[in-house]
Amino acid sequence: MSTPRRSPNEIANAWRRSSRQLSDEEEHASINTSLRDVLRAMGDIRSSIDDLRGDLKQLQDTVTGMGQQPSSSTNNKVPHELSARVRRIHRGLGEELQWRVGPNDIFRSSHNEEVTKAIIQAIKDSGETWGPENLLRKACNKFFENLKTQMRLELSGRVDEIKNKKKLVSRRDRLFKRRLQVGGQVLEGEDLLYLQRADAAFMSDEESGEEDKGTFVVLPPKWRTTRLTRILHQCQKQLETNGRLGRKPGCLRQRVQERGRVSSRDPPTGGNAMYIDLSN
Known part of the structure; x- marks a missing residue:
């Protein structure tokens, strides 16, 4: 049985239908591919945001922890009144409990640490509020260095x-x-x-x-x-x-x-x- 021959118009119409169907399939595939790419990108962004939130939380915890720690920064200026308080207490401790400020003496020696602890405790016992203990130590160290400088000048004969x-x-x-x-x-x-x-x-x-x-x-x-x-x-x-x-x-x-x-x-x-x- 022979296949009926189609007219040129029928062939053209069949080709148009086939092309349109192929184009629709390609477009659909393209849309599916683009959607998958968008979803994948959104997932990557969400993951990056989660990572960033974790980093920010860690940084916040670190900063908060630092704020709770007594600061040893040299930017903490010692109030003049606190320096005067340390000076008066030190002079009232008696001869046996004075800082040793010779050329080889250091602030953290065992004897000088006892003097520092006594001064800090006296300030605390008075009920005065000056801030964290490291500020009290800084005030003590400042007066200690002044005494040591004065001793050095006395030894060199340059005080006057x-x-x-x-x-x-x-x-x-x-x-x-x-x-x-x-x-x-x-x-x-x-x-x-x-x-x-x-x-x-x-x-x-x-x-x-x-x-x-x-x-x-x-x-x-x-x-x-x-x-x-x-x-x-x-x-x-x-x-x-x-x-x-x-x-x-x-x-x-x-x-x-x-x-x-x-x-x-x-x-x-x-x-x-x-x-x-x-x-x-």
């Missing part, structure tokens, strides 16, 4: 020298602040600005008189500019006037400048060249 330098620095600082205060009253705009840009390093040294401790022997720096010296004299004159009238800021102490005597200090370094004249 260091004390004298600190005294001169303190006096220069106080003198500059007082002159700044009266400067706004007695100086014109440019001179006042010139003074405000200076600092205590440009003040004269004031040494206590050998015969009269109530008198200051003034030693001006030889490298200070004439302009700044003039401005400072103008301010100082007002301070002395205020002192006589009982006003503040004022100066009552007699200041004596001996001819030819100047400060032995070198000029400060930095951006203060406008106040320095090395031609003198």
Whole structure:
């Protein structure tokens, strides 16, 4: 039996149906493949999120644990009042229970640890709240190091020298602040600005008189500019006037400048060249 021959139109229609069916199958397969890829990617993302949550939880636990531990960070500043408290307690412990601060002594030696424990316990017994124990130890260590530095200076014979330098620095600082205060009253705009840009390093040294401790022997720096010296004299004159009238800021102490005597200090370094004249 022979197969009936199909017309060209029938062949074309059959080919279109076959192509459409194949295209639909390919599209369906493509959609299934894309869906599987999306689901797989979503699973990977979910797994990564779970891992991230675990890492965050671990980090949070670590930080919380650190916050519960007494911090030994050097950023914990010792309050001035706590330092004074440690100093008073140490001095009241008696001769047998004092820190040993010789050249070879260390803070954590057995004897010095006993002293530290006694001080910390005394602070705790007083009911005062200063923070964690490591802050108390830090305050103790700070005073211990101060005592050790003082002992080193005593052994080197430089205690008086260091004390004298600190005294001169303190006096220069106080003198500059007082002159700044009266400067706004007695100086014109440019001179006042010139003074405000200076600092205590440009003040004269004031040494206590050998015969009269109530008198200051003034030693001006030889490298200070004439302009700044003039401005400072103008301010100082007002301070002395205020002192006589009982006003503040004022100066009552007699200041004596001996001819030819100047400060032995070198000029400060930095951006203060406008106040320095090395031609003198």
